[in-house]
Amino acid sequence: MSATSTNRLRDLAQILFFALFVRPFMALFIGLRVRGREHLSVPDPFVLVANHSSHLDTLSLLSLFPLGRLRHLRPCAAADYFGRNRAVLWLSRTLFNILPIARENILPEDHPIQRMRRTLESGESLLLFPEGTRGKGSEIGELKAGVAYLAEQIPGLTIVPAYLENMARALPKGEYLPVPFFCEVRFAPPRRLSGTREQMLGQIRDDMETLRHG
Numbered sequence: 127m128s129a130t131s132t133n134r135l136r137d138l139a140q141i142l143f144f145a146l147f148v149r150p151f152m153a154l155f156i157g158l159r160v161r162g163r164e165h166l167s168v169p170d171p172f173v174l175v176a177n178h179s180s181h182l183d184t185l186s187l188l189s190l191f192p193l194g195r196l197r198h199l200r201p202c203a204a205a206d207y208f209g210r211n212r213a214v215l216w217l218s219r220t221l222f223n224i225l226p227i228a229r230e231n232i233l234p235e236d237h238p239i240q241r242m243r244r245t246l247e248s249g250e251s252l253l254l255f256p257e258g259t260r261g262k263g264s265e266i267g268e269l270k271a272g273v274a275y276l277a278e279q280i281p282g283l284t285i286v287p288a289y290l291e292n293m294a295r296a297l298p299k300g301e302y303l304p305v306p307f308f309c310e311v312r313f314a315p316p317r318r319l320s321g322t323r324e325q326m327l328g329q330i331r332d333d334m335e336t337l338r339h340g
Contacts, residue, residue: 175330206228285317
């Protein structure tokens with residue numbers, strides 16, 4: 127089977143998974159509410175940045191995009207977790223189109239920032255959790271500088287800030303079975319970052335904190 131045919135089958139599998147399972151699950155079981163959905167209409171490539179507290183976060187965010195656009199969205203995910211065996215890696219790439227990011231034993235030629243940059247330059251968009259790991263509760267943890275590095279290297283890069291509420295209650299860290307709990311996703315208007323890396327991270331945090339108290 128050619129690479130083109132394989133990619134088409136993968137794209138179809140992802141579309142069917144979200145259409146038949148993820149979207150009904152989010153609407154009926156989680157009762158997902160959305161504020162600022164219109165801000166997702168930005169053209170590729172862009173970086174969507176959000177707080178992270180649950181495995182439901184990626185599902186929730188991807189479920190809000192048109193099905194035909196999923197193939198252009200690459201959630202950044204820890205390679206040591208989502209690539210821990212071939213089956214998990216295959217499912218993660220097929221159903222979620224993840225971009226595996228190394229957190230240890232990083233080689234210069236495969237540095238996470240450069241992988242993300244190449245992905246953006248190819249015309250695909252990133253879903254990035256700048257806290258770097260799942261937090262606890264509603265507080266926003268320390269933001270890693272990766273998104274600021276990307277903004278430095280790609281002038282004019284569009285950033286879409288988001289805040290997810292109650293995901294940790296619906297599926298807490300360490301749990302595998304979700305419970306019904308109304309959750310909400312809030313989006314801020316797209317922005318372009320400026321200033322030093324610290325100032326860029328401050329701009330993102332300000333947006334996310336505004337959304338958190340929204």
